[in-house]
Amino acid sequence: MSTKRSEVWVTGIGLVSSLGEGVDTHWAQLTSGNTPVPSVDNANQAPYSVHPIVDFDISAQIPKRSDQRQMGRWQHLGTYAAGLALDDAGIAHDPELLAATNMIVAAGGGERDIDVDTTIMEQISEADNPGVLLNAALNTELRPTLFLAQLSNLMAGNISIVHGVTDSSRTFMGEETAGVTAIETAVAQIQHGQGELFLVGGAYIAERADMIMLMEFGHTLWQGEHGPVWSREDQGGGMIMGSAGAFLILESREHAEARGAKPYARIKSIVSDRCNRQPGAARNVADRLLEEIADQIPAGPLPVLSGCPGVQPQLGEEHEFLDALSEKGIEPAIRAVSTIFGNTLEAQFPVSVVLASLAISRGAFYDPFDNSGVEQAFTGKPEQILISTWGHWRGECLALVDTPDVPLRGEA
Amino acid sequence: MSKSTKDHMGRPIVVVTGIGIVTSVGEGKEDNWRNLTSGVSGVRRISRFPTDELRTQIAGTISWEGGGRFCGPAHSLALAKKSASEAIEQSSIGSKSSFPGPMFVAVSPAETNWDQRMNIYGHNSDAKGRGYDRLIRNVASGDFAHYFSLYQFGSIAEHLADKFGTRGQPISLTTACASGATSVQLGVEAIRRGDTDAALCIGTDGEICEEMVVRFNLLSALSTHNEDPQGASKPFSKTRDGFVMAEGSATLVLESYDSANARGAKILGVVRGTGERADSFHRTRSKPDGSAIIETITRSMADAGMSPAEIDYINAHGTSTPENDKMEYLALSAALGSDLDGTPISSNKSMIGHTLSAAGTIEAAISLMTIHAGVIPPTINCHEQDPNILMDVVPNIKKEQTVNAVMSNSFGFGGQNVCLIFSSEPA
Numbered sequence: 001m002s003t004k005r006s007e008v009w010v011t012g013i014g015l016v017s018s019l020g021e022g023v024d025t026h027w028a029q030l031t032s033g034n035t036p037v038p039s040v041d042n043a044n045q046a047p048y049s050v051h052p053i054v055d056f057d058i059s060a061q062i063p064k065r066s067d068q069r070q071m072g073r074w075q076h077l078g079t080y081a082a083g084l085a086l087d088d089a090g091i092a093h094d095p096e097l098l099a100a101t102n103m104i105v106a107a108g109g110g111e112r113d114i115d116v117d118t119t120i121m122e123q124i125s126e127a128d129n130p131g132v133l134l135n136a137a138l139n140t141e142l143r144p145t146l147f148l149a150q151l152s153n154l155m156a157g158n159i160s161i162v163h164g165v166t167d168s169s170r171t172f173m174g175e176e177t178a179g180v181t182a183i184e185t186a187v188a189q190i191q192h193g194q195g196e197l198f199l200v201g202g203a204y205i206a207e208r209a210d211m212i213m214l215m216e217f218g219h220t221l222w223q224g225e226h227g228p229v230w231s232r233e234d235q236g237g238g239m240i241m242g243s244a245g246a247f248l249i250l251e252s253r254e255h256a257e258a259r260g261a262k263p264y265a266r267i268k269s270i271v272s273d274r275c276n277r278q279p280g281a282a283r284n285v286a287d288r289l290l291e292e293i294a295d296q297i298p299a300g301p302l303p304v305l306s307g308c309p310g311v312q313p314q315l316g317e318e319h320e321f322l323d324a325l326s327e328k329g330i331e332p333a334i335r336a337v338s339t340i341f342g343n344t345l346e347a348q349f350p351v352s353v354v355l356a357s358l359a360i361s362r363g364a365f366y367d368p369f370d371n372s373g374v375e376q377a378f379t380g381k382p383e384q385i386l387i388s389t390w391g392h393w394r395g396e397c398l399a400l401v402d403t404p405d406v407p408l409r410g411e412a
Numbered sequence: 413m414s415k416s417t418k419d420h421m422g423r424p425i426v427v428v429t430g431i432g433i434v435t436s437v438g439e440g441k442e443d444n445w446r447n448l449t450s451g452v453s454g455v456r457r458i459s460r461f462p463t464d465e466l467r468t469q470i471a472g473t474i475s476w477e478g479g480g481r482f483c484g485p486a487h488s489l490a491l492a493k494k495s496a497s498e499a500i501e502q503s504s505i506g507s508k509s510s511f512p513g514p515m516f517v518a519v520s521p522a523e524t525n526w527d528q529r530m531n532i533y534g535h536n537s538d539a540k541g542r543g544y545d546r547l548i549r550n551v552a553s554g555d556f557a558h559y560f561s562l563y564q565f566g567s568i569a570e571h572l573a574d575k576f577g578t579r580g581q582p583i584s585l586t587t588a589c590a591s592g593a594t595s596v597q598l599g600v601e602a603i604r605r606g607d608t609d610a611a612l613c614i615g616t617d618g619e620i621c622e623e624m625v626v627r628f629n630l631l632s633a634l635s636t637h638n639e640d641p642q643g644a645s646k647p648f649s650k651t652r653d654g655f656v657m658a659e660g661s662a663t664l665v666l667e668s669y670d671s672a673n674a675r676g677a678k679i680l681g682v683v684r685g686t687g688e689r690a691d692s693f694h695r696t697r698s699k700p701d702g703s704a705i706i707e708t709i710t711r712s713m714a715d716a717g718m719s720p721a722e723i724d725y726i727n728a729h730g731t732s733t734p735e736n737d738k739m740e741y742l743a744l745s746a747a748l749g750s751d752l753d754g755t756p757i758s759s760n761k762s763m764i765g766h767t768l769s770a771a772g773t774i775e776a777a778i779s780l781m782t783i784h785a786g787v788i789p790p791t792i793n794c795h796e797q798d799p800n801i802l803m804d805v806v807p808n809i810k811k812e813q814t815v816n817a818v819m820s821n822s823f824g825f826g827g828q829n830v831c832l833i834f835s836s837e838p839a
Contacts, residue, residue: 070695103690107586108565109521118543120526121533131462131622134526138626139465147627148695148825152521152565153586157826160692166704169690169828170594173521173584174566181583185598192605209544213532214524216551218560274581276574393561394570395581 005191009256009263009404010357012089012249014081014201017341017351018051018242022084023358030340030355030366038340040226040240041207047223050206051342053243056080062162071158072110072149078203079158081245085199086163089249090261097259098164102195103156104186105171106178106202106346110150112210116141155203165199176307177274177395178202179349184270184397186250196255201247202346215239220311220392228339228370229310233319237312239392242342246350248357253404262411265360266404267353268384269293272397283317285396286388290325296384296400299329303365303378303385305352306336309343309392318390319374332386333378339369349389349397356385356401361408417669417838419684420717423604425838429677430503430665432495433777435764436472436658440498445781448789449810453642453763455656461527461622468634470641471620472658472765481527484619485562488519489571491661491770492616496576499663503677505610506577513610515578516598517569518591520619520769524563527621532556568616578612588824589731591615592662592772593832597686599666609671615773616661628657631696633733645766646793647730647759648737648805655731658765662773664780669838681780684817684833685716691827698739698823705743705829709819712831713747718817720751723833725788725813727779727820728805730759731766740821741801756813758791758806772822776832779818783836786814 015022018039019029030036041052058076061083062068071079086092091101120137124130148154153171160166172178172185179202186198205211215221222238232238256263271289275281302325308318325332337352338344344351359365365382368375384402389395419425433440436454437447447454454472460482463469476482477490506512535550550556561567569582587594592615599611628634635654637644645656672679689711691704698705713720729740744752760778767774782788787810794807817835822828 107521109523114544117529121530121543121547124530125533129462130530132464135462135465135622135626138623139629142623142626142630144627144630147630150521151588151825153588153824153826153828154695156587156690157695157828160690160827161695164692166690166692166827168688169587169826170598171586173519173586174569174582175564177566177581178584181581185583188605188607189601194601194605209548210524213544213548213551214563216548217556217563219552219554219557220560272581274570274573391566393564394566397581 006193007253008187008190008267009251009253010248010265010267011251011256011261011263012085013264013354013357014084014088014247015354016056016077016081017244018053020054021056027358027362031364033367035371036340036367036369038226042225045207045212048212048221049226049240051242052207053077053205067162070145070148074110074203074205075149075155075158077205077245078155079162081201081203082159082199082247083163085247085249091249092163095164099166101165101197101199102168103159103165103199104182105156106182107152107155107171107173108346109152111208113146114209175345175393176348176389176391178346180272180389180395180397183349183353184272187267187270190250190252196252198250199247200250201350203245204243204345204347206241206243206342222310228372229308229336230370230372230374232310233315237310237315239310239343242344244341244344244347244351246347246354248350248353262407262409263404264409265357265401268400268402269296270399274395279313282314282390282396283321286321289396289398293398293400294328297330301331301333301378303382304332304334305355305385305387306334307348307352307389308336308338310338311392314390318388333365333376335366335369335375343392352387352389353401356387359385360401360403361410424606425669426600426603426666426683427669427672428664428680428683428780429505429667429672430499431680431777431780432498432663433774434491434494435660435774436474437763439494441781448760448763448778449787451790451792451808453792455641455644455765457641466625467629467636468625469638470644470656472656473620474618474659483562484525484621485522485567487618488616489568491618492568492572492614493575495661495663496572496612496614499665503665505665510577511612513578513608513612514580514602515569515573515582515612516595517572517582517584518595518615518769518773519568519584520617521586522563522565522567525621526623586769587828588826589768590772590822590824590828590830591769592774593822593830595773596664596776596832597830600683600686603666603668609668611666612663613666613773614663615770617767617769618659620657620659635732643793645732645762647732647762647791648798648801649794650796650798652732652734652737654733656765658767660764660767660770660774662770662777664773664776681783682835682838684718684835685712687712687715687831689829691829696825697735702739702743702746705739705823706746708829708831709743709747712833716833718833720748722817723755723819724815725782725818726755726757727775727818728757728759729821729823730761732761737801741803752803754804756788756804756806756811758789760789762792772830775820779820779834783815783818783834787812
């Protein structure tokens with residue numbers, strides 16, 4: 001009854017992170033032969049460490065000053081990274097392709113104006129009639145552009161305006177889960193002919209006091225100096241948030257071949273589910289998800305990109321889950337993405353898919369991200385890469401990125 | 413094996429087997445329908461917080477039943493639970509805590525309210541530091557741990573997934589004022605792919621607070637007819653001056669036609685088609701030529717395999733802003749041509765107000781109820797219709813008329829445009 005499913009290729013990548021901009025920069029730093037050095041700011045958000053976004057030249061992707069002024073840093077980053085992906089895929093500035101490009105953005109919200117909030121808090125904290133004073137202060141302090149810069153779906157809106165992406169436009173929310181479901185939905189739509197060309201991804205700015213407060217509601221953040229995520233396992237766990245914008249162009253094989261676009265890699269499978277996170281529940285979900293794709297994974301060495309945010313007890317559960325792959329004859333070479341990038345929240349899964357696709361196209365895998373002993377060397381050419389992305393609060397996902405049977409990007 | 417039933421494009425037909433709704437005019441289908449067909453407005457003066465100094469002091473709020481200080485996400489969650497419970501009960505699908513399909517929830521982006529912020533700020537009066545340093549220090553005490561699971565962007569959907577036992581990761585989505593329609597679109601797409609036989613599509617929004625009012629005031633988007641709350645939302649009127657914010661939630665249970673038939677479910681209507689086209693013109697305005705909206709509408713008819721002549725009624729986006737109502741008319745004229753003449757169109761927002769993230773789902777629910785009843789709810793407060801809007805806007809009094817097919821429009825900031833078409837029977 002069901003017709004043949006289209007293959008889903010990654011034909012464009014836009015990546016900006018705390019490490020730098022573009023795939024070459026990332027590849028060089030993560031395959032130098034030495035343990036990569038993360039970029040960490042221990043001071044500005046102390047006692048919390050964050051991985052700050054590198055400087056990027058906004059005007060290279062958002063040329064109009066009038067557009068730049070309508071956004072905050074978060075929307076700048078996403079719009080910028082989306083532009084890189086469109087450029088990379090050969091879609092940018094092609095009105096016909098852009099009008100046929102569907103978009104799913106994984107979004108949180110834009111940054112609050114910390115100075116405005118601080119001013120208002122001080123004004124009204126001692127007041128006899130704080131409600132009335134609050135209204136007056138909001139009237140004076142807020143700006144229309146601030147509201148639009150905070151609106152979650154305005155990252156997609158800005159991508160439409162600045163880059164001209166105008167087929168469907170959806171924005172998914174829900175932290176790491178948003179990144180997973182955005183890509184999972186795009187893949188399903190392509191596989192079933194509900195669209196042939198998608199721009200998918202997300203962005204997160206870690207150096208934001210409003211987001212640190214949100215995460216500290218649950219006391220989920222690591223305090224103190226940066227350390228690899230595995231080193232936090234027996235110290236109670238904790239997240240170090242990271243900044244990144246990661247967008248992908250996903251395309252049906254037929255569509256890509258018709259326009260002569262070469263793939264980095266193919267997205268073979270994505271499976272995901274959720275639970276209430278009672279102890280052991282996430283591990284059970286992951287075990288079940290693994291069963292769904294186990295027949296696609298041959299025994300032997302397997303590169304694995306784990307997004308583990310660092311929160312306990314899930315950090316330990318994910319570690320155990322990955323160790324248990326050996327029971328299936330799989331020898332995982334694990335790389336904890338958050339050790340280098342931090343938890344980039346909505347961008348966490350997109351970053352992993354970018355890294356997996358890049359490694360497939362370059363025919364090699366990354367150096368271990370730390371020297372904890374958890375992460376084993378991987379030599380040779382990866383045929384496929386397993387991604388494990390568990391949210392810091394909800395959501396578990398496994399994905400396989402593999403090698404299409406055609407010349408890849410960078411190959412002759 | 414029974415023969416599978418497909419639409420004109422060979423896809424599974426998607427039907428609705430459960431509807432739930434809560435708005436400023438009532439709780440549940442019966443209440444809402446009675447009030448909507450009687451022309452009752454749910455708009456009132458805001459009493460949740462002081463409105464001194466605010467240009468707009470009215471809204472279609474729904475009473476907070478949570479006790480203690482108002483909490484936006486908790487209110488949205490409570491409203492969604494009500495509408496989803498009603499819809500699931502009507503469809504009698506699955507069991508009370510096990511819905512056999514995925515969930516798509518249109519929600520307002522999570523934000524900490526000022527009340528919460530000031531509560532945290534003042535939590536420890538000895539706290540050192542200013543602004544967010546002080547907030548973070550007080551939060552790190554662990555005394556606000558209960559906020560954690562409410563203010564994540566995925567919070568509402570995750571709590572709903574816990575309650576209703578939907579399958580897989582729930583999807584929280586926002587396309588601004590088109591969000592509710594997007595939730596229906598995503599459900600339709602999942603069923604058409606054959607990923608599932610059923611989907612739970614929810615829109616919910618219960619987050620009216622000071623800052624929201626001020627923000628929309630800054631964009632000059634809200635009516636300031638504070639002296640006459642019930643008359644303030646006047647879509648298509650000459651004197652319309654902005655929309656009225658409101659709260660509410662609606663839920664649709666979508667199923668494949670075959671699956672609904674197989675279990676003997678009562679079919680409440682068919683989702684015939686969906687259309688979408690993003691606008692790239694401006695953050696808060698449509699392309700002056702209306703091309704993105706026009707294409708959204710024509711795409712929905714192509715997807716439904718229907719011609720303009722087959723549309724019996726249009727459930728308008730009809731926000732009551734000068735810009736929207738003008739552009740909606742322009743786009744409908746272009747997309748439907750002479751078939752727009754004599755086709756009734758009305759705006760539920762004239763009575764309910766604009767429920768933002770929930771509006772598309774609420775209006776989908778009312779569209780289906782309109783088909784069922786053969787009664788078209790009026791556009792109230794239409795005493796002097798805009799002379800440049802030449803449509804039958806069903807002014808003030810309901811209209812009895814057989815309705816087999818309804819078009820429902822939703823347009824949002826950020827160039828978001830979605831159009832849904834519902835009908836009584838599969839083609």
